[in-house]
Amino acid sequence: MIDKRVASLAEAVQGLADGSTVLVGGFGAAGVPVELVHAVLDQGARDLTIVTNNAGSGETDVAALIREGRVRKIICSYPRSMGSIWFEEFYRAGTIELELVPQGTLSERMRAAGAGLGGFFTPAGADSLLARGKEVRMIGGRRHVFEEPLGGDVALVKALRGDRWGNLVYNKAARNFGPTMATAATLTVVQVREFVELGDLDPESVVTPGIFVDRVVQVEEEA
Amino acid sequence: MIDKRVASLAEAVQGLADGSTVLVGGFGAAGVPVELVHAVLDQGARDLTIVTNNAGSGETDVAALIREGRVRKIICSYPRSMGSIWFEEFYRAGTIELELVPQGTLSERMRAAGAGLGGFFTPAGADSLLARGKEVRMIGGRRHVFEEPLGGDVALVKALRGDRWGNLVYNKAARNFGPTMATAATLTVVQVREFVELGDLDPESVVTPGIFVDRVVQVEEEA
Amino acid sequence: MTVPQLSHTEMAARVARDIPDGSYVNLGIGMPTLVGDVISAGKEIIFHSENGILGMGPAPAPGEVDWELINAGKSPVTLVPGGSYFHHTDSFMMMRGGHIDVTVLGAFQVSEQGDLANWATDDAHLPPAVGGAMDLAVGAKRVLVLMMHTTPDGRPKLLPECTYPLTAAQVVHRIYTELAVIDVGPAGFVVRDMVAGLSREDLQRRTGAPLTFADEVAVLVPAGG
């Protein structure tokens, strides 16, 4: 019998090792698995590489991990969110490494990891500084840059509802990076607002099939 | 005002040119847009390249196009379906060209076209005859073969329900290649069992957003 | 010297006029967002947002904000009937794959070859950030730039070559500023519209690369003028 539900946030992030690469969902504040990130803060893993679109904001989520000196490197498209302080501070001090990736390439690189592909050529960024040091090839008369798959040891994802097999549906634009990150990590951990019974989710409308999910924890929220 | 609905099958395939590449959905009999393919038969376009998983069966759909000598080349993973006669006959006579592609690569190549990518490396088939003449590269200690995007002039897709913006949902395993083919063609034509009003499809459950669809025609079927 | 000029809303309205009925449109962060507010009532335009929305509607009424329904600039929006949600990778398929008809982007600089610089300046103080601009710039069928004609201190933003890092080369089709509407063609910058009361010499003086002028240059009349 398969039951991916775990009882606590601590259990959800158990075993996260120092030096791990952690994929963190969310775009702006939507879809950020704040409670799971805070559970990583409590869990203690250090020297992390964080893959996420923004670099957190204020004193919460990824910003808190940075503030506590737990992040060695961040791979993202847009670290300067409104209200972001800690990334800038560590960046200026030279104590955090930044790998900047165009947003579509960031998502596509994670998909490539999840899909078992060895990499792809994209025109995005091929004319830019971000292609420096990478293979560039003319394809169909246009410059393309070769981009490598980007997988994680752990993915932290926020969804709306989940069942014991790990099937997930999301809420509106909070879906964003979640479904792709879920495919791209060795261990995919999801916080859902609500557990539902197996069979309650419409098989035509499951967004993330449970095969991509390892642990699900319920974090209730006010509506 | 956007209204992608057309009144007849003839109108749905209007303008299909000789020499076109046509993506045809379906896996076995499920999801094959039979009526649209027969409309192409009536429409008269010749010298077609057909991209599809199987090569039709009996006297219907792609098999009928082959029988009538309208197909120059077929790109597929498994031409020998149960009940397939015409492909074999033309193949033995040397009057149809076959490009055999592993099924996952077939789907992924169409996705690459739809996603604006210049190609990708896959381990599937890299050790096989199907990699002959293609670039092979070691990535992560494993052989990968470079595969090019595969787009179509036209995609013929079968879905369950559609609205005037071209938003689609599918039925069960008849979904198969439809959503990917819809992204990969210059002109995407869809037959649906049922037209619905704009707003009737749940925004969380739309499988093919209308941006990928150009024409929708209703073809009723017995339940 | 004060020159006649369009307001931001007038600039956005001029862009909106060029967007055909039925278009799929992605608006960049900042001034381009205004274009969504000035589409004429007769047109049905479908707005795309990179974070997984097609059929994005206007800001919600106060008290009806859902922070899980935001645009690329992280402001709350709504969904119109017929809209849909999808994940980021699918969203960027739409952008990079040539499915967006029109994108309207801000810019630091545009070159007469249509090169676009809109993600980084030479200010080493700020950490770099790129977002979705590079995917949009290479992928949209038509790339429109909406920006002020010069920098706040009067330096030209339309140039023979961009001096800031490129977002993408040879992608911009048309530029809309407070002073003019300028096409980017094989022969460089071609002025199509100019604001009333501005001379061709005035416009050239504010532009870093040579301008040519269309046979008939339309006149843009600011509400204030």
Place this chain on the structure above:
Amino acid sequence: MTVPQLSHTEMAARVARDIPDGSYVNLGIGMPTLVGDVISAGKEIIFHSENGILGMGPAPAPGEVDWELINAGKSPVTLVPGGSYFHHTDSFMMMRGGHIDVTVLGAFQVSEQGDLANWATDDAHLPPAVGGAMDLAVGAKRVLVLMMHTTPDGRPKLLPECTYPLTAAQVVHRIYTELAVIDVGPAGFVVRDMVAGLSREDLQRRTGAPLTFADEVAVLVPAGG
């Protein structure tokens, strides 16, 4: 000479014993399909079908067939509670991306390096066909082969090198035949189980590459024996 041997169902049951509870499993066309029918009641196994199904259930009752719900062999199936549908590209992400725990495939030949040949023979009469075998073979975490030990005319299918075109190199973990269960390891073929009444020499005679034997070789007892 007639040798003792397992029935197809017994072979499938032997495979099923090796599939852990909670596994995601893809069964190839033909004999591997039988494995789905002999999973012990205590295990919850989730079956994947390449055409976009997770949680595939058994054949429907007569009269309840839906031809839009079929398996990779194009036979009607059902969906169990918790199952889901998705498109082909996503389905092959699961297969190629290492998300399927176990695949059971038929084969023409397997080499002692674990090379798999299961898509083409040297028969030039038939047009070639490949399907999803190559993606599964490179992508599943564990590749099990279920096949007869020799060809109908007695030629070995376990070989030092495959003579038929390869599906994928160095991918097969374990082979199940009517005579034995054989691991593919760094030292080549290692026999783990053998059918009762067959000698090691008999088995070697039917095998094209050298066999070694595990310290304890388990005995497979056919129902008929």
